Amino acid sequence: MKVMTNNNPPISDSVNDFIIERLNIAGFSFDNDHLLITADGNIEYYFPNPNTIASDTVASDLFPFLVGIDPLNEKEFPYIEMPNGVIVDAFIKPTSAGYDVVLIDMALQRDKHQQVQQIANVVSLQKDEISAENEAKSKFISTFSHELKTPLSSILGYSELLNEPDKTGINIAANANAIHRNGIYLLNLINNVLEQGRADIQQTTITTSPVKLSDMLDSVSYLVKPLADKKKINFSIHYGCPEDFVLVLDEQHLCQVLVNLITNSIKFSQEGFITIEVNYKDNELQFIVSDTGIGIPEDELSTIMQPFGRAKHTRHIEGAGIGLSLSNTLVKLMGGDLSIQSKLGEGTAVTVTVPTTNAVIASQLNGDAQMSINRQILVAEDDEDLVPLIAYYLEEAGYEVITAMSQDELKSELESNQPAVILMDHNFREANGIELTKELLDNGFSGKIIMLTASSGEAIIKQAMNAGCSDFISKPIDREKLHKILAKHLND
């Protein structure tokens, strides 16, 4: 094939043909009526079916890029991908008879260029995403700091009042209560952030234990009811199942979810009602937290559960913090489900379901049989401050307490008593609690031994269990946990 060149080709025809083949150049001449006169060069490369290029084919039928343009002006279109997939640079040049269209294959170059541009564009998109994320994070931090200030200022205010005992009319118990409540509320806020961090790196662990439903909801209510009262919102709990059901649950995380949902409801309500409905059916516990608040617009329902790290649009998290997205994450981790129904201006209902097992009615558990149970506990602990506190916790729960602050005391107490449980300090003065446990069990102690440890290191716990301990409690000692663990070991 011969290509149209000027009259004096500087290279031989064979070399010329070779170049044309390698470069895939083709030229097409059209007359002033846009009809094809001649075609030359490596035409098969562009039109594998030669029928499409019969003479007097209309130019724009062959080359759609000619539509709309005036070919009598010289033109160049780099990197055109034609409908049939070929990639060319197209040159349009006027001639005495009409105009020529020259195509040069650019597939390789375009692909290279494309790879580079792709990287540049993706980097640019990621940069935008990161800056949106950072914006969301700093907004979150300012919202969060603001939220921290509310309970903190209550704590500071009430504790100041406690320092003025001379003034009459100060209700110390109520003030202490308020401090405690705000402290827990603060802890809940901080837990949210920590928990979100853990969930982000998938380190949250779900720990279940038997929990009495009403106990759990009472502690939630203790925390949130005063917040609702302050805004004159009516807060109530409705049980669709016995209140004293004992279920196996991750109490800490479930409380966190409920507190988050209710505080959100309070935040977005000006008046009206907030209710928690509790139902239990087929090993599934269901909570419906509903409010008569401002509601959520329909188009935001799907994005509202994104945590700040992933939210494409930051304004959703304003005020709502990470409570909702975190609650959703936690519920999913528990194997449950969280869903939202909402109507703008009417209110929102969030339904949480979590799988659970072993529903027992607590009142049946603590029947008459309980009276004959040995409820004596020996506290083997050498910390002078801690002993009376533990003793107080135990006595308030109806246990009989004996204490031993040294190994000698322990041995002499055991000569005259047979406690059901020994709470054994891991570092019991001069002795190692684990060795002591082994010794007591070897010498025929028939009760249970529960290790008190300042560390929650797995190695120590393993050692304690291997030595024959029935359980462990980590310090600082949580009152409810203490009660729960003792109840567990004294009931089975």
Add this chain to the structure above:
Amino acid sequence: MITKKICIIGDFAVGKTSLINRFVDNHFSEEYLTTVGVKLDTKELVTSNGTDIKLVIWDIAGADELTTAKRSYIDGASGYILVYDLSRPKTLESAKQIHASVVEEIGSVPFVLVGNKNDLQITAPEPDADLVDKSCHQLKTSALTGEGVADTFQALAEAVVSG
């Protein structure tokens, strides 16, 4: 049958290629593949007054502002679709600038203003009244679900035929 050139323009990754793929092949891909240069497609339509029209669609890469080479791409267009990404407010700014360079290059021809990725359900900033007024039609689309895609091309075809 009349044949008209139209262009689809806007910042990169707003979904120009995806809108065309949805319209021409009824196909969508999550994957992002940068367009370099321009890709041509054709599609035939019938307008409401019964005119058969063949659209030659120029999918123009949107990485930078219209460079000299890109300006040549827009030549001879009877209309264009100006796209921004509802999830990236920045791309609405780009759309304004691109619109200005196009008007400078080829004067005013009909265009449809499109906010794409409406499936993401994001409440994006509204475009300037000025830009909306100049457009012959404004709508929200999703190349993913197909929402508004055929309407976009139809609206432009109508405007091109009657203009």
